[in-house]
Amino acid sequence: MNLVGHLNCFVIVAEELHFGRAAERLGMAQPPLSQRIQRLEKELGVRLFDRSSRKVELTAPGRLLLDEARDLLARVDRIHSLAERARLGEIGTVRAGLPPDLGGPVVAALIAAFRERAPGRRLELREIGTAEQARALADGALDVGVVRHPIDARDLTLGPALVQPVGVLVPADGALAAAPEAHLADLAGHELVVFPREESPGTYDELLASCRRHGYDPPAVHEARHPQFALGLVLSGTAVALTARTEDTGGVTWRPLAGTPLTWRTSCAWRRDLAPDQEHAIEEFTAVATAVLRQEAGMSPLDGVPARRVAPRPASGFLA
Structure with missing residues (x-):
């Protein structure tokens, strides 16, 4: 599983609290996005969202993991940035x-x-x-x-x-x-x-x-x-x-x-x-x-x- 990619999906859904809008931001269809969240939940062993036909809410584990996921994604971005600067000799x-x-x-x-x-x-x-x-x-x-x-x-x-x-x-x-x-x-x-x-x-x-x-x-x-x-x-x-x-x-x-x-x-x-x-x-x-x-x-x-x-x-x- 691409953990970084799945965590990115998790963060976007957490920010939107709407799978349709999150899928639009990510440039993908809603069903594959839902599948990624389900795979991430299975990997982590916790439910990240409470879903209903009317709304999406973060669970307590989801709220706990959101900041950690953001920090990890920021560090990954920094790694990519440093690698690019190293490639350019900066x-x-x-x-x-x-x-x-x-x-x-x-x-x-x-x-x-x-x-x-x-x-x-x-x-x-x-x-x-x-x-x-x-x-x-x-x-x-x-x-x-x-x-x-x-x-x-x-x-x-x-x-x-x-x-x-x-x-x-x-x-x-x-x-x-x-x-x-x-x-x-x-x-x-x-x-x-x-x-x-x-x-x-x-x-x-x-x-x-x-x-x-x-x-x-x-x-x-x-x-x-x-x-x-x-x-x-x-x-x-x-x-x-x-x-x-x-x-x-x-x-x-x-x-x-x-x-x-x-x-x-x-x-x-x-x-x-x-x-x-x-x-x-x-x-x-x-x-x-x-x-x-x-x-x-x-x-x-x-x-x-x-x-x-x-x-x-x-x-x-x-x-x-």
């Missing part, structure tokens, strides 16, 4: 990598925006540099990543590229803080604080090469994994840090670089041989991440359209 877990230098507010905004756009999905985030993201994507350990350029993209598909100006973090009481902006050549003689090369070798090498082309060849380069270590080096007065815009705090201040000689380029990336059931999830994450990076991290598309809002990160988290 549910499941998205494993995404984020670079360590994204600030906390940006990460929080990304999580909130993704939940709003894809409430049926679980977002599993990992703080991971570009080089490790590329390996994780190749190994299938990540579904999508937010990566820095340049990157070896032979086996990857890249989303819309965004650019972010890089400025310099200097002591607030130092000579470099006196001007509204700094030239790279003005940094000569200062040691440099930057993210570890292993996190994004292409970005690291490109940044140092650009510094040297513009007259800044740092006497020493310090790779900082933790923001407090980087801040300590800057506060010592011997080093500066190249980073995206940050708030002035804790004795340090951020200055833009004249002419914008340095930028960070960022995009989402995923495997080219993406499974069909993953495509929709990756599209959703890419759309959300691109919008959040523009709105919250001050990034702009390569066509030069400015970001709508720039929310500076605290200096204490500029490398985290």
Whole structure:
């Protein structure tokens, strides 16, 4: 017996208390409907309705079972809905990598925006540099990543590229803080604080090469994994840090670089041989991440359209 189908008939008859109207709602003749109710009663071992020539009424067992039947039918509908959403790739877990230098507010905004756009999905985030993201994507350990350029993209598909100006973090009481902006050549003689090369070798090498082309060849380069270590080096007065815009705090201040000689380029990336059931999830994450990076991290598309809002990160988290 098709229990779900028979329970559906029971609920409709209970709502109508009239076999003719119930049969019309169900798109069937009245005799087969009566037979289904009788089979259901036999299966359950109770009478569900008192029938007479003048009216149909629920019995006490019928009233007791009506809410249970409705709940069961609702759960069956939910199962069908979830199965359809799964078929369309609208549910499941998205494993995404984020670079360590994204600030906390940006990460929080990304999580909130993704939940709003894809409430049926679980977002599993990992703080991971570009080089490790590329390996994780190749190994299938990540579904999508937010990566820095340049990157070896032979086996990857890249989303819309965004650019972010890089400025310099200097002591607030130092000579470099006196001007509204700094030239790279003005940094000569200062040691440099930057993210570890292993996190994004292409970005690291490109940044140092650009510094040297513009007259800044740092006497020493310090790779900082933790923001407090980087801040300590800057506060010592011997080093500066190249980073995206940050708030002035804790004795340090951020200055833009004249002419914008340095930028960070960022995009989402995923495997080219993406499974069909993953495509929709990756599209959703890419759309959300691109919008959040523009709105919250001050990034702009390569066509030069400015970001709508720039929310500076605290200096204490500029490398985290």
